[in-house]
Amino acid sequence: xxxxxxxxxxxxxxxxxxxxxxxxxxxxxxxxxxxxxxxxxxxxxxxxxxxxxxxxxxxxxxxxxxxxxxxxxxxxxxxxxxxxxxxxxxxxxxxxxxxxxxxxxxxxxxxxxxxxxxxxxxxxxxxxxxxxxxxxxxxxxxxxxxxxxxxxxxxxxxxxxxxxxxxxxxxxxxxxxxxxxxxxxxxxxxxxxxxxxxxxxxxxxxxxxxxxxxxxxxxxxxxxxxxxxxxxxxxxxxxxxxxxxxxxxxxxxxxxxxxxxxxxxxxxxxxxxxxxxxxxxxxxxxxxxxxxxxxxxxxxxxxxxxxxxxxxxxxxxxxxxxxxxxxxxxx
Amino acid sequence: xxxxxxxxxxxxxxxxxxxxxxxxxxxxxxxxxxxxxxxxxxxxxxxxxxxxxxxxxxxxxxxxxxxxxxxxx
Numbered sequence: 001x002x003x004x005x006x007x008x009x010x011x012x013x014x015x016x017x018x019x020x021x022x023x024x025x026x027x028x029x030x031x032x033x034x035x036x037x038x039x040x041x042x043x044x045x046x047x048x049x050x051x052x053x054x055x056x057x058x059x060x061x062x063x064x065x066x067x068x069x070x071x072x073x074x075x076x077x078x079x080x081x082x083x084x085x086x087x088x089x090x091x092x093x094x095x096x097x098x099x100x101x102x103x104x105x106x107x108x109x110x111x112x113x114x115x116x117x118x119x120x121x122x123x124x125x126x127x128x129x130x131x132x133x134x135x136x137x138x139x140x141x142x143x144x145x146x147x148x149x150x151x152x153x154x155x156x157x158x159x160x161x162x163x164x165x166x167x168x169x170x171x172x173x174x175x176x177x178x179x180x181x182x183x184x185x186x187x188x189x190x191x192x193x194x195x196x197x198x199x200x201x202x203x204x205x206x207x208x209x210x211x212x213x214x215x216x217x218x219x220x221x222x223x224x225x226x227x228x229x230x231x232x233x234x235x236x237x238x239x240x241x242x243x244x245x246x247x248x249x250x251x252x253x254x255x256x257x258x259x260x261x262x263x264x265x266x267x268x269x270x271x272x273x274x275x276x277x278x279x280x281x282x283x284x285x286x287x288x289x290x291x292x293x294x295x296x297x298x299x300x301x302x303x304x305x306x307x308x309x310x311x312x313x314x315x316x317x318x319x320x321x322x323x324x325x326x327x328x329x330x331x
Numbered sequence: 332x333x334x335x336x337x338x339x340x341x342x343x344x345x346x347x348x349x350x351x352x353x354x355x356x357x358x359x360x361x362x363x364x365x366x367x368x369x370x371x372x373x374x375x376x377x378x379x380x381x382x383x384x385x386x387x388x389x390x391x392x393x394x395x396x397x398x399x400x401x402x403x404x
Binding site: 209210247 | 364365366368369370372373384385
């Protein structure tokens with residue numbers, strides 16, 4: 001017993017900032033950002049909360065799947081940091097949805113969505129759940145250092161969600177971790193304990209971009225090959241690859257090393273930047289709403305991020321094909 | 332030998348004539364940005380079976396070749 005994805009949803013802040021708008025405030029340029037990353041604009045929370053976005057994405061996924069919030073058996077939220085350390089983001093969403101099931105967060109940075117899918121798989125395997133809501137939501141604009149022009153331009157805010165039901169759609173999944181605090185980190189706030197002898201930390205995202213780039217390419221290539229083989233398929237059988245949207249150049253490089261034809265890789269980083277764990281479910285929802293997926297087609301998802309963590313899975317699309325071009329968020 | 336292989340990888344990557352690449356060639360002059368360098372370094376790592384840490388001071392083919400030579404010892 002694994003699961004099917006029976007509905008998708010996404011939400012992002014109305015405010016979108018172009019590279020040119022960023023270059024008015026920090027020393028950067030559209031040319032520098034777009035040639036190195038493929039990013040042209042990103043959505044940024046200016047007011048409102050991450051839990052509102054997460055709940056909005058969740059409501060859309062519930063509606064798409066025809067599921068009522070009170071029929072959910074579990075809510076799992078992937079996030080690096082929600083509105084509050086406690087309650088968890090999942091609990092805040094549970095309240096907004098008026099759901100009654102257990103709810104908790106998982107943190108595997110940009111790989112969080114795949115980790116959350118793997119957790120959900122365990123509940124289905126134990127027959128503890130019939131319907132699970134998995135959300136990935138990130139407010140990266142609150143975590144990056146806006147004085148570091150090499151990283152702040154890369155990220156954006158947003159939320160994506162899926163509703164899962166018992167089924168056989170998930171064909172294979174893997175997650176991995178290789179602890180490393182040097183390549184990519186965000187330090188926690190230090191608190192105000194009067195007895196503390198530690199020094200204050202820089203509480204913003206720090207990244208060794210070049211080394212993370214190498215790690216990302218290797219992870220994407222290795223993990224995709226592995227989960228496709230584990231699913232009993234060949235690379236030619238894959239209809240869509242939805243990679244974590246960290247940098248278009250990472251995707252281009254990995255593409256060149258794998259045997260999956262180039263047009264199968266999908267990307268929306270141009271308008272979103274890197275939304276961490278939310279990037280894959282936002283892309284998934286965009287394609288689903290546009291009627292891109294046909295029943296029986298096979299999707300490969302792959303992600304990598306802080307931890308360091310990686311994850312990938314192969315999922316057969318089990319829903320009826322949507323009419324093409326109907327990509328309005330009708331809510 | 333390390334120079335020849337490095338030059339070939341660079342020429343293939345930029346789709347240019349290998350004869351145009353010398354020890355003095357600066358990466359910047361053949362249009363390689365920092366992420367192109369990561370791509371090239373990954374190919375060199377595979378070619379020479381070494382792990383190359385990307386450093387800012389590596390600006391020319393000669394810098395890169397000496398670094399690989401020191402790693403191969």
